[in-house]
Amino acid sequence: MSKRIAASFRDPSGFMFEHKGVIYRQINKSYQADYDTLMESGLYERLTRAGAMIAHEEVDAALAPIPKLAYKVVKPDPIDFISYPYEWCFGQLREAALLTLAIAKRSLEFGMSLKDASAYNVQYFNGRAVLIDTLSFEIYREGEPWTAYRQFCQHFLAPLALMVYRDVRLSQLMRVNIDGIPLDLASALLPNKTRFRFGLLTHIHMHAKSQKRYAGQMVDKDAIKVKMNRMALIGLLESLETTVKSLKAKMVNTGWTDYYQDNNYSEDAFQAKKQVISAFLARIKPNFVWDLGANTGEFSRLASDQGIRTVAFDIDPGAVTQNYKQVKAKREKNILPLVMDLTNPSPSLGWHHQERSSLAARGPVDAILALALAHHLAIANNVPLLDIANFFKDLGSYLIIEFVPKTDSQVKRLLTTREDIFPDYTQSGFETAFCQAYKILESKAVVGSERVLYLMERGIG
Amino acid sequence: MHIHFLLKPLTYLDPGTGSFIIQMLMAGLLGGAVAVRIYWKKIVAWFKRKKPGEFEDADPTAIPDELD
Numbered sequence: 001m002s003k004r005i006a007a008s009f010r011d012p013s014g015f016m017f018e019h020k021g022v023i024y025r026q027i028n029k030s031y032q033a034d035y036d037t038l039m040e041s042g043l044y045e046r047l048t049r050a051g052a053m054i055a056h057e058e059v060d061a062a063l064a065p066i067p068k069l070a071y072k073v074v075k076p077d078p079i080d081f082i083s084y085p086y087e088w089c090f091g092q093l094r095e096a097a098l099l100t101l102a103i104a105k106r107s108l109e110f111g112m113s114l115k116d117a118s119a120y121n122v123q124y125f126n127g128r129a130v131l132i133d134t135l136s137f138e139i140y141r142e143g144e145p146w147t148a149y150r151q152f153c154q155h156f157l158a159p160l161a162l163m164v165y166r167d168v169r170l171s172q173l174m175r176v177n178i179d180g181i182p183l184d185l186a187s188a189l190l191p192n193k194t195r196f197r198f199g200l201l202t203h204i205h206m207h208a209k210s211q212k213r214y215a216g217q218m219v220d221k222d223a224i225k226v227k228m229n230r231m232a233l234i235g236l237l238e239s240l241e242t243t244v245k246s247l248k249a250k251m252v253n254t255g256w257t258d259y260y261q262d263n264n265y266s267e268d269a270f271q272a273k274k275q276v277i278s279a280f281l282a283r284i285k286p287n288f289v290w291d292l293g294a295n296t297g298e299f300s301r302l303a304s305d306q307g308i309r310t311v312a313f314d315i316d317p318g319a320v321t322q323n324y325k326q327v328k329a330k331r332e333k334n335i336l337p338l339v340m341d342l343t344n345p346s347p348s349l350g351w352h353h354q355e356r357s358s359l360a361a362r363g364p365v366d367a368i369l370a371l372a373l374a375h376h377l378a379i380a381n382n383v384p385l386l387d388i389a390n391f392f393k394d395l396g397s398y399l400i401i402e403f404v405p406k407t408d409s410q411v412k413r414l415l416t417t418r419e420d421i422f423p424d425y426t427q428s429g430f431e432t433a434f435c436q437a438y439k440i441l442e443s444k445a446v447v448g449s450e451r452v453l454y455l456m457e458r459g460i461g
Numbered sequence: 462m463h464i465h466f467l468l469k470p471l472t473y474l475d476p477g478t479g480s481f482i483i484q485m486l487m488a489g490l491l492g493g494a495v496a497v498r499i500y501w502k503k504i505v506a507w508f509k510r511k512k513p514g515e516f517e518d519a520d521p522t523a524i525p526d527e528l529d
Contacts (some may be wrong), residue, residue, distance in 0.1 A: 052522045099521045106522040129521065135477060145488075150480035206482045210486075211479030218478060230495060235491025238498070 002065040006354030011116070013135040017065050025056070025134060026064045027072045034112075034138045035071065043110035043137070052081070052103055052133040054123075079132065080288060080309050084356055085119040085155070086175040087338040087346060089320040090163050090249040091328075092129070093171065096122040097156035099129045101241045104146070105234065113140040113233075117148035119155040119180070120356075126333040142226035146236055150211075154180025157243065161204060162186060164247045165194055168317050171339075178350050183208035199243025220442075249321070269448030276444045277371070277400060278302050281454040283442070284398045286366030292342055293373035297323040297335060300369070302366050304335035313340035342373075342391075343381045360394050367395035371453075375404045378425055379414045385424060385433035393437040399456040403430050407450055427452060 005016040013031035017024055027035050040045050047053035056076040063069035069146070085093055096119055104114040113135055121133040138147075146152075148386060155174075158181040162170040173181045177451075187208040194200040228236075278460040281289075281303055291300040294312035296319050312335055314320050323337035340346065340359065349356040370392060377383045392399050405413055406425060424433070431440065438456035445452050 046524075047522060050522045050524050095521075102520055102522045138504055144483040145481055149484055150477060152481075202483070207480065209479075210483040214478040227491060228484055231495050232488035232492035235493075235495040236487065238495060239491055257520050 002063070004065065006352060007120075007350070007356065009351070011133075011135055016280065017353050020062060022075065022374070023078060024059065024063060025074050025076060026066065026070050027074060027135065029071045029265060029404045030069075030343060031135060032071045035135075037112060037139050038134070038137045041110040041112065043107060043112055046106065046110070046132070047103060051126075051128060051130065052099060052106075054125070056134060056136070074134065076132065076134065077254075079123050079125050079130075081311055081336060081364060082357065083124055083336065083338055084174075084346065085159070085310075086172055086232075087340060088124075088171070089317050089324050089337065089339055089397075090160070090168055090171070091321055091324050092124065092337075093119070093156065093163075094160055094244060094247065096129045096151075097160060097244045098241065099131065100152065100156065101237055103131055104148070105237050105241075107137060108149060108230065108234065109142060111140050112137045113144075113146070115147045116332060117152035117155060119174070124336050127327050127331060142230060146233060147229040149236070150183075150207075151180065152240065153183055153207055154393045156180075157196065157200075158186035158241065159204055160244060160247045161194060161200055162189055164249055165190055168249060171317075175346070175349065177354065183211060197243075197246070203240060203243060266448050267450075269446055272447040273371075273402075273449075273451070273453065274299070276446065276453045280400050280442065280453070281306065281308070281367070283455065284367060286398065288365040289367045289369060290363070290365050290395060291369040292340075292395075293370065293376065294323070295319045296336070297326065297337055299371050300335055301332075303367075303369070304332060312337045313342070315339070315341045329355050342377065343383070363395045365396045367398040367400065368392050370399065370401040372402055372404055372410065372451075374401060374430070375408075375414065375425075379411065379422055385430055388402075388437055389434045389437040393458050397458050397460065399438060399454070401434070401456065402446075403427055403452045403453050403454065 002017045002019045002024075005018060008016040012028065013034070014025055014027040017026060044053070048055040054076050056074040059072050059073050059075050061067075061070055062386070063073045070234070085096070088096070099122060100117050100119075114131060115138045116136040118133075121131055121136060122129050123132050124130070154177075159171055159174055162173070162181070170189070172283045173185075177185075178423070184202055187205045190200065190204065195205055277299055278401050286303070286308055289300075289303045289308050289310045291297070291303070291310060294300045294314050295316075296314075297304075297312040300310050300312035300323075301387070312320075312323055314323070314337070318337050320337045320339045323335075327335055327337060345359040346356070348354065348358045348361060374385070374388055377388050378385055405427060406412070406415070406420075423429075434440070434454070434456060438458050440454055440456050442455040443452055
């Protein structure tokens with residue numbers, strides 16, 4: 001039984017579907033000429049060899065769920081975790097923007113143009129941004145403007161500019177606006193000094209004005225004598241590229257990035273903690289791990305350096321940025337840093353609540369790491385320990401979790417500004433709560449600290 | 462160019478028209494800029510060697526060295 005992927009309905013050129021647990025793409029007859037040009041012009045070969053686009057293989061067209069429309073069925077290389085722009089740090093969104101522009105420019109050399117510039121068509125795979133939509137190309141017709149211009153500005157330029165000139169947290173506007181940030185909103189939110197930047201003046205402020213002025217009117221394309229020739233199109237793409245490249249985020253110290261330097265356990269305890277986690281990982285041998293509250297990914301790398309696919313989530317964009325910089329500098333392939341507030345994780349969004357998946361819907365995975373996290377959820381956010389256990393249980397089969405007692409300086413700090421209304425927050429209270437969702441396989445005290453690490457397996461109790 | 466003569470009323474609001482028009486308005490300017498940039502690059506290239514870019518600004522569609 002084949003099932004169309006719910007997010008894949010906007011493009012008449014084809015759609016994604018699932019068949020026996022494998023993801024395929026039906027390519028419709030209406031897209032035949034464009035698809036053949038993509039494959040025969042050398043563009044596909046060029047982009048996939050460069051690692052800029054996901055590769056696919058053509059399979060039996062009989063798999064097509066809607067045979068009367070089908071031209072071909074292809075099986076793209078699988079991506080193990082789909083992430084969204086509102087989960088990326090500034091650098092990741094910027095990389096995806098530059099990838100999109102580079103592909104648009106490269107396509108012209110092969111007689112094609114990139115007709116979509118959706119940030120959702122870019123995914124992180126093997127440590128880099130990759131275009132995943134094979135149907136984003138069309139045969140280039142000299143004189144036509146860039147169809148994806150508005151989408152590029154809404155999905156990339158507007159959020160990037162807002163993150164640089166207002167606040168890095170404005171990336172979250174992407175979560176509210178499914179098709180990118182409306183340009184009139186971006187224009188209203190950006191400070192006036194951005195009007196003195198040519199790229200932002202034209203591509204956001206004047207663009208927004210132009211949209212408002214001509215809203216409700218239709219262009220008679222045949223009557224327009226001025227054509228957007230190839231040189232002008234390249235000029236547009238290069239102007240966008242220059243604008244994106246000029247956007248560099250200021251690093252704001254959010255208090256989390258110094259976390260490892262700024263706590264009370266010694267270097268010995270830190271190493272001891274690493275050894276215990278590595279031993280737990282060696283025992284359960286997971287293929288896929290989510291590290292929740294990963295900070296800059298120090299402990300996530302105990303998994304990813306062993307070849308385990310790892311997603312490292314943290315609430316702090318600064319920590320995620322540092323993690324991402326490390327991924328790029330060391331060309332790490334197995335770790336994906338993402339911004340995630342676990343007290344309000346990414347929900348299902350879009351049409352029929354199905355276009356973008358919630359965090360939980362993208363799991364469960366083999367193992368969850370929750371190191372120095374539970375006390376934040378329990379004490380700073382008042383979540384009962386049993387609720388924390390049940391949340392983790394939905395996300396993964398195994399759990400490696402650290403218990404940090406009230407006597408630890410980190411917990412003391414959380415309690416300085418509030419009343420201690422957490423009588424159950426003790427090691428035995430913690431074990432009692434978690435044993436209702438998990439079976440404890442192993443527990444180890446972290447030598448040189450008062451903390452305890454647990455390896456648990458779900459479903460028992 | 463007299464844009465107004467080329468427009469017909471549309472029954473629904475479509476921000477695409479404005480996006481289309483601003484590109485057309487900028488077309489000459491941007492095309493000219495590319496031509497200037499190409500010549501300028503050639504002039505600059507005479508005087509200095511290219512600095513290696515930051516990792517993130519490398520061309521993502523370039524074939525990696527190990528495959529070339």
